[in-house]
Amino acid sequence: MSELAHGMLAGLAEIADTGRDSRRGGYSRHLWQGADLELRAWFALRAERLGLSVETDRNGNLWAWWGEPGPDAVVTGSHLDSVPGGGAYDGPLGVVSALEAVARLRASGFTPSRPCAVLVCAEEEGSRFGIACLGSRLLTGGIDADRARALIDADGITLAQAARRAGLDPAHLGADRDALARIGLFIELHVEQGRGLVDLGRPVAVASSILAHGRWRLTVTGQGNHAGATPMEDRRDPLVAAARAIVAVQDATGGHPGARATVGRLEVVPGGTNVIASSVHAWLDARAPTDAETRDLVAAIAAAVGEAAQVNGCSVAVTEESWTGTVTFDPELVGRFRSVLGADALVPALPTGAGHDAGVLAASVPSAMLFVRNPTGVSHSPEEFAEVGDCVAGIDALETLLRSLL
Ligand code: GLV
Ligand code: MN
Ligand code: MN
Numbered sequence: 458m459s460e461l462a463h464g465m466l467a468g469l470a471e472i473a474d475t476g477r478d479s480r481r482g483g484y485s486r487h488l489w490q491g492a493d494l495e496l497r498a499w500f501a502l503r504a505e506r507l508g509l510s511v512e513t514d515r516n517g518n519l520w521a522w523w524g525e526p527g528p529d530a531v532v533t534g535s536h537l538d539s540v541p542g543g544g545a546y547d548g549p550l551g552v553v554s555a556l557e558a559v560a561r562l563r564a565s566g567f568t569p570s571r572p573c574a575v576l577v578c579a580e581e582e583g584s585r586f587g588i589a590c591l592g593s594r595l596l597t598g599g600i601d602a603d604r605a606r607a608l609i610d611a612d613g614i615t616l617a618q619a620a621r622r623a624g625l626d627p628a629h630l631g632a633d634r635d636a637l638a639r640i641g642l643f644i645e646l647h648v649e650q651g652r653g654l655v656d657l658g659r660p661v662a663v664a665s666s667i668l669a670h671g672r673w674r675l676t677v678t679g680q681g682n683h684a685g686a687t688p689m690e691d692r693r694d695p696l697v698a699a700a701r702a703i704v705a706v707q708d709a710t711g712g713h714p715g716a717r718a719t720v721g722r723l724e725v726v727p728g729g730t731n732v733i734a735s736s737v738h739a740w741l742d743a744r745a746p747t748d749a750e751t752r753d754l755v756a757a758i759a760a761a762v763g764e765a766a767q768v769n770g771c772s773v774a775v776t777e778e779s780w781t782g783t784v785t786f787d788p789e790l791v792g793r794f795r796s797v798l799g800a801d802a803l804v805p806a807l808p809t810g811a812g813h814d815a816g817v818l819a820a821s822v823p824s825a826m827l828f829v830r831n832p833t834g835v836s837h838s839p840e841e842f843a844e845v846g847d848c849v850a851g852i853d854a855l856e857t858l859l860r861s862l863l
Contacts, residue, residue, distance in 0.1 A: 469848075518636075665808050678771060678774070680735065681734060701766065702739065
């Protein structure tokens, strides 16, 4: 199959209509729902056509093997799920590039001296069950299996129920030492989520580090009541309190250089036009360069949102839902990859504020990332983009690394 179709990577063109979200724009591809299932089937077909053997592990991650599975395999890939209303590149670019790099190696008659696999990690964005990098966290034991089984989606379906519907045994969710032991090294290629490469005028970088980050649920509690019958001075409206709390979140980053804090999702209970809400859930995403700075930021936010909510007679409870400490990719591996790909100045090492399965896997196996230039830096949005020439440069780089490693 040709690498390009209609001026874009052929693999991305093949899935360009899968999971389009006509309401939000962009794509909504969530774990084991329609679009994600279609993409999994597409991946299996694409990989099998290449001569790879495809399997699903105990946690719903997909593996396509060139040669016998592990040990000491060179594994490359990313994810196919998306944020709600996300772009076409975050995740799929890494999967398509991995398939393309393996296709090129096979077509050239290259014989690997160690196993190789393309990996698709499940629920990287956490858009259905709330925990980012769920598939890689389960694989590595980074989340307790009982806690994971009990996670619920927006329709009240547990992960255990969803796994069963997808053909997995929920009792087998969790740390998978055998699958992990097969990985000798993991490489994830990803569209850059920022403007580092644009500013440097280069198409491809190696990742140096990932900000510490996590998710917290802020539950603001007030008094549900009637919108017409309750005088303004008698209200304890948690949605007004949440509005103040969200401004407090933004203000709290002020004293924390390099920190980012976002509330991108709200749930108003019960959510009626003529009803003063009784509670509001607001999800906080907070990130900073170090673990300590992120913890300090979240402590400052917790204090600030509590004070802000009191103005409206409301209270706030803060619950941690996930946490990932700062990831520093192995400097020796980063240096080696940069020299394999060219002089250091040509292939920069860049930090990122975005989380990745490579960051989760890095705690257990040597891991590295390649970034492909994103002309605007916009990501998690339908506007996310990478020029086709830069995508091809990313595949060239991945192919070069695979050749040197296999
Ligand atoms: C994943 O893309 C994240 O950084 O949240
Ligand atoms: Mn993402
Ligand atoms: Mn991603």
